[in-house]
Amino acid sequence: MSNLLLCQGNFCTFLCPHGDDLCLNSLKDLFNRATNLSQDIYNLSSKMFKEFDKRYAQGKGYITMALNSCHTSSLPTPEDKEQAQQTHHEVLMSLILGLLRSWNDPLYHLVTEVRGMKGVPDAILSRAIEIEEENKRLLEGMEMIFGQVIPGAKETEPYPVWSGLPSLQTKDEEARHSAFYNLLHCLRRDSSKIDTYLKLLNCRIIYNNNC
Amino acid sequence: MKENAASRVLFILLLFLYASLLNGQSPPEKPKLIKCRSPGKETFTCWWEPGADGGLPTNYTLTYHKEGETLIHECPDYKTGGPNSCYFSKKYTSIWKMYVITVSAINQMGISSSDPLYVDVTYIVEPEPPMNLTLELKHPEDRKPYLWIKWSPPTLTDVKSGWFSIQYEIRLKPEKATDWETHFAPKLTQLKIFNLYPGQKYLVQIRCKPDHGYWSEWSPESSIQIPNDFPVKDTSMWIFVGVLSAVICLIMVWAVALKGYSMVTCILPPVPGPKIKGFDIHLLEKGKSEELLRALESQDFLPTSDCEDLLMEFIEVDDSEDQHLMPHPSKEHMEQGVKPMHLDPDTDSGRGSCDSPSLLSEKCDEPQAYPSKFHIPEGPEKLENPETNLTCLQAPQSTNGEGKIPYFLANGPKSSTWPFPQPPSLYSPRYSYHNIADVCELALGMAGTTATLLDQTDQHAFTPSKTIETGGEGKAAKQRESEAYSSEPDQDMAWPLLQDKTPLFSAKPLEYVEIHKVSQDGVLALFPKQNEKVDAPETSKEYSKVSRVTDSNILVLIPDLQAQNLTLLEESAKKAPPALP
Numbered sequence: 001m002s003n004l005l006l007c008q009g010n011f012c013t014f015l016c017p018h019g020d021d022l023c024l025n026s027l028k029d030l031f032n033r034a035t036n037l038s039q040d041i042y043n044l045s046s047k048m049f050k051e052f053d054k055r056y057a058q059g060k061g062y063i064t065m066a067l068n069s070c071h072t073s074s075l076p077t078p079e080d081k082e083q084a085q086q087t088h089h090e091v092l093m094s095l096i097l098g099l100l101r102s103w104n105d106p107l108y109h110l111v112t113e114v115r116g117m118k119g120v121p122d123a124i125l126s127r128a129i130e131i132e133e134e135n136k137r138l139l140e141g142m143e144m145i146f147g148q149v150i151p152g153a154k155e156t157e158p159y160p161v162w163s164g165l166p167s168l169q170t171k172d173e174e175a176r177h178s179a180f181y182n183l184l185h186c187l188r189r190d191s192s193k194i195d196t197y198l199k200l201l202n203c204r205i206i207y208n209n210n211c
Numbered sequence: 212m213k214e215n216a217a218s219r220v221l222f223i224l225l226l227f228l229y230a231s232l233l234n235g236q237s238p239p240e241k242p243k244l245i246k247c248r249s250p251g252k253e254t255f256t257c258w259w260e261p262g263a264d265g266g267l268p269t270n271y272t273l274t275y276h277k278e279g280e281t282l283i284h285e286c287p288d289y290k291t292g293g294p295n296s297c298y299f300s301k302k303y304t305s306i307w308k309m310y311v312i313t314v315s316a317i318n319q320m321g322i323s324s325s326d327p328l329y330v331d332v333t334y335i336v337e338p339e340p341p342m343n344l345t346l347e348l349k350h351p352e353d354r355k356p357y358l359w360i361k362w363s364p365p366t367l368t369d370v371k372s373g374w375f376s377i378q379y380e381i382r383l384k385p386e387k388a389t390d391w392e393t394h395f396a397p398k399l400t401q402l403k404i405f406n407l408y409p410g411q412k413y414l415v416q417i418r419c420k421p422d423h424g425y426w427s428e429w430s431p432e433s434s435i436q437i438p439n440d441f442p443v444k445d446t447s448m449w450i451f452v453g454v455l456s457a458v459i460c461l462i463m464v465w466a467v468a469l470k471g472y473s474m475v476t477c478i479l480p481p482v483p484g485p486k487i488k489g490f491d492i493h494l495l496e497k498g499k500s501e502e503l504l505r506a507l508e509s510q511d512f513l514p515t516s517d518c519e520d521l522l523m524e525f526i527e528v529d530d531s532e533d534q535h536l537m538p539h540p541s542k543e544h545m546e547q548g549v550k551p552m553h554l555d556p557d558t559d560s561g562r563g564s565c566d567s568p569s570l571l572s573e574k575c576d577e578p579q580a581y582p583s584k585f586h587i588p589e590g591p592e593k594l595e596n597p598e599t600n601l602t603c604l605q606a607p608q609s610t611n612g613e614g615k616i617p618y619f620l621a622n623g624p625k626s627s628t629w630p631f632p633q634p635p636s637l638y639s640p641r642y643s644y645h646n647i648a649d650v651c652e653l654a655l656g657m658a659g660t661t662a663t664l665l666d667q668t669d670q671h672a673f674t675p676s677k678t679i680e681t682g683g684e685g686k687a688a689k690q691r692e693s694e695a696y697s698s699e700p701d702q703d704m705a706w707p708l709l710q711d712k713t714p715l716f717s718a719k720p721l722e723y724v725e726i727h728k729v730s731q732d733g734v735l736a737l738f739p740k741q742n743e744k745v746d747a748p749e750t751s752k753e754y755s756k757v758s759r760v761t762d763s764n765i766l767v768l769i770p771d772l773q774a775q776n777l778t779l780l781e782e783s784a785k786k787a788p789p790a791l792p
Contacts, residue, residue, distance in 0.1 A: 039422060046334075046423070063329050067278045067309055079305045081253055081374045189307050192333050192423055196306075196374070199422075203373025211373050 023148070030145050031202045037138040038195040041131055045191045048127040049184040055121060060174075062181040070186035071162045072102055077193055084200055092197050093146050098159040099190050100139040106162040107132040110183060113168045117180075131187070138194075149205065237265040238321025242314045244328040248337045251367035252306060252375055252421070255299050255332050256292040259314045259325065267318040273297045278309035306332050336424030339365035341379060341400075341417050346435040349403075356441060358404040362417055365427065376422040385411040386434070409441035 075098055078084040084092070111128045114120055167179035203211035240262025249255035261271060273286035286297035297312075309331050315324040343363040350356040360381060368375040381402055382391040396402050407413065413436075416429045467474070756769040 042423060063309075067311075073279070077307070079307055080301070081369065081372070082301075084374070085372060189331070189333070193307055195422070199373040199376055201373075203371070207373075209372050211371055 027145070027148055028206050030141060030148070031198070031206055034138060034141045034145060035195070035198050035202055037134055037141065038191070038198050041134050041138065042188070042191040042195045044127045044131050044134075045184070045188045048124055048131070049188045051121060051123050051127075052180060052184050055124075056177045057181050060177070062178045063185075065178055066182045066185045069182045070189065071106070071164065072099055072160050072186065072190055074160050075099065075102075077197075084197065089201055089204060090150050092201055093142070093149065094157050096194055096197050097139070097142055097146060098157055099194055100135060100142060102159040102162065103135055103187070103190065104139070106164065106183060106187075107135055109165050109168060110180075110187075114180075131191075235266050236318075236320055239263065239265045239267075239269045239316035239318050239323045241323045242271060242316045242325045244312060244314055244325055247312070247328070247330045247332075247335050248425075249304075249332050249335050250338055250365070251369065252332065252336050252424075253301050253367070253369070254304050255330075255335060256296055257299075257312060257328070257330070258292065258296045261295060261316060262323065264316070265318055265320055267320060269316050269318040271295065271314055271316050273312060273314045275310050275312040277305065278311075304332060308332075333423060336421045338368055338375075338377065338419055338421055338424070338427045340427045340430035341365050341419050342430075344415065344417055344430055344433045346413075346415055346433055348435065348437065348441070350441075355405055358407055358413070358435065358437075359401065360404065360415060360417075361401045362430075363400060365419060368421075377419045378422070379417060379419045380426075381415065381417045382429075383413050383415040386414055391416075407437050407441070409437050410439040412436045 075095060077095055077099075078087050078092075087095075107128070111125075111132050114125050114128050164179060164183060168176060168183070170176050170179070203209055242259050242261045244257060244259045247255055247257035257273065259271070259273070261269070273289075274283050275286070276283045284303075287300065287303050288298040289296065291298035309329055312328045312330060313324055313326075315322055341362045342365060343361075345361045347359045347361070348356070349359050362379070364370045364377055368377065370377060378398070379396040379400070380393060381396060382393045383404065384391045385408060394402055394404070412434055415433045415435070416431075418427045418429045420426045758767045758769045760766055
């Protein structure tokens with residue numbers, strides 16, 4: 001692999017234009033680590049959601065309230081394979097970065113509020129803490145990848161802001177549990193999106209759609 | 212007429228109703244959605260279970276709406292998925308969006324709707340089993356033979372673009388075995404299996420799992436016959452055997468190196484130093500000389516008079532050679548201690564058969580590793596003394612009877628030193644050494660003994676937990692019958708022995724030895740009583756006689772008729788002659 005040519009339709013760019021192996025290997029390594037992190041974050045959030053569902057949400061019908069409740073739904077993310085494959089890698093990367101950034105704040109508050117929950121299983125709390133940590137690391141990695149793949153591009157896209165803190169802190173226990181359910185449900189979904197998009201980009205950029 | 216028509220219609224309706232009730236027809240029961248599955252995250256199928264149909268032909272319709280939409284759709288395809296199913300093709304499938312699906316059963320009598328099912332395609336992925344499982348036996352030259360298993364990803368999964376990520380799991384077993392051997396293959400579509408048994412028929416199955424989703428079913432079994440002449444062993448096994456032997460050899464060498472000394476000492480045991488049974492070194496340190504000597508005196512440790520006489524003559528303090536006095540935890544030191552005996556052949560001071568140098572040097576009955584502990588209670592408190600090893604060392608004396616200070620040497624388990632001190636001569640070496648020898652024997656009783664020193668006058672309470680153990684190599688002990696003393700404690704023996712107050716040296720005038728000091732290493736420096744120029748205590752001293760040493764290594768002291776001053780030992784012990792190490 002002496003050079004990386006990234007083509008989107010008729011538009012091609014050279015990744016690592018100087019063709020040095022260090023750049024190529026480091027990009028491969030960055031993607032590898034990023035996909036590992038995103039897979040791990042998904043696994044953790046999935047388990048956390050299931051644990052919460054089993055413990056606090058049985059027969060409560062919180063799911064009905066969780067429809068359309070994700071604060072990131074305003075981001076124009078592709079919703080099937082064809083759409084995703086037609087999305088330019090720069091756009092995909094911006095979407096990933098937007099998702100990661102918009103989850104920084106909710107994850108921080110999630111950890112704080114889960115800690116305050118009475119009788120919360122350690123499985124939930126420990127996973128929340130780990131996800132928060134890994135989210136930050138993945139964001140750093142993504143920023144590095146972004147800088148390498150699209151050098152000079154601006155990264156200051158606005159990202160959706162979460163405003164669900166009051167509902168997490170409400171005194172009404174049912175309402176609070178419902179708010180947690182929403183948050184965990186959205187977290188699981190967004191981590192799945194990030195993971196899938198990253199793997200798509202990995203196969204597209206590094207392996208030239210030949211994973 | 213109108214009334215007739217109306218009532219007639221009513222009658223017919225009632226008749227119908229009655230007829231249908233008689234037939235058992237009713238609206239259908241509520242159907243139930245079982246599950247939905249997506250094979251490749253691009254399409255999905257839902258299945259439901261119909262309830263009772265109420266006796267009438269019933270139609271089922273599936274309706275859904277997506278998260279964020281209000282429009283309700285009907286199932287696009289009832290056929291592809293089989294009966295009671297709905298298939299959503301790519302066109303109708305969205306990922307990361309909740310579907311709210313409901314099935315309704317309709318018959319003539321009515322409609323029943325199921326509970327809604329909330330489905331997100333992302334989480335219902337269950338692929339088909341992998342395809343094209345091939346098995347091939349390979350036997351390359353100069354390398355181990357193996358079974359090469361290859362397969363392809365299942366249908367409907369787009370792995371190349373990265374949309375779908377899969378892990379694989381393979382299991383195989385000999386045909387007649389019961390347990391499967393499982394292997395995990397994270398990404399590649401091939402696997403090599405080594406270490407197969409020749410002559411067996413192997414069955415192989417494979418399944419896969421998406422990164423978010425459920426495991427697939429196991430593929431159908433593939434089988435392969437391993438030929439009988441399939442070579443399993445190769446040089447790697449011999450290499451393994453060789454490495455294992457080398458490791459075992461290394462361990463043995465290391466063990467020998469560590470334990471070599473103790474092994475050699477078993478073969479060539481060292482010469483033990485003199486010991487005094489029941490002698491508490493710490494009593495010396497604390498200056499309880501009276502108690503100590505009482506302990507010594509009351510012991511009866513002259514088993515035979517012959518040896519006693521001989522011992523008296525033999526025991527000499529020889530300052531002719533410069534010997535170091537410190538316990539040396541090594542064999543060499545022991546040998547050094549022995550050497551002076553041999554190096555001084557001309558000073559024949561009447562060493563008897565009991566005490567010939569050869570006897571001394573050859574006898575090594577005492578095992579070296581005897582920890583010795585002396586506890587002589589002082590006052591009503593319990594003594595808690597750290598363990599010290601006591602070796603009674605007696606030096607050969609020149610014929611002129613120049614007195615030397617015999618040293619009670621507290622040693623480590625392996626030391627045995629023969630001291631050659633430089634002190635002034637004993638007043639009456641004969642009897643002094645007798646005392647010293649006795650003291651030695653008392654002090655260097657057998658290791659592991661438990662005994663109690665009893666002080667009758669003070670009537671201390673001795674608890675069995677106090678241990679008096681002596682260790683080291685007791686030359687005097689050897690000369691006596693101290694070897695015969697068992698190393699097992701016999702605390703009860705101590706009490707009855709108290710009654711025995713036969714004086715130790717009934718037939719001879721006795722000389723008492725003053726303990727001069729106890730060094731850091733437990734070396735007891737004794738001075739003859741007249742040698743008061745060195746750190747003589749101001750107060751008058753009293754000594755105890757040891758009446759005897761019991762079988763269980765207990766010093767039985769004769770209570771002194773005079774007042775006993777225990778401070779003697781303390782003061783003596785505190786001062787240290789500089790020559791002593």
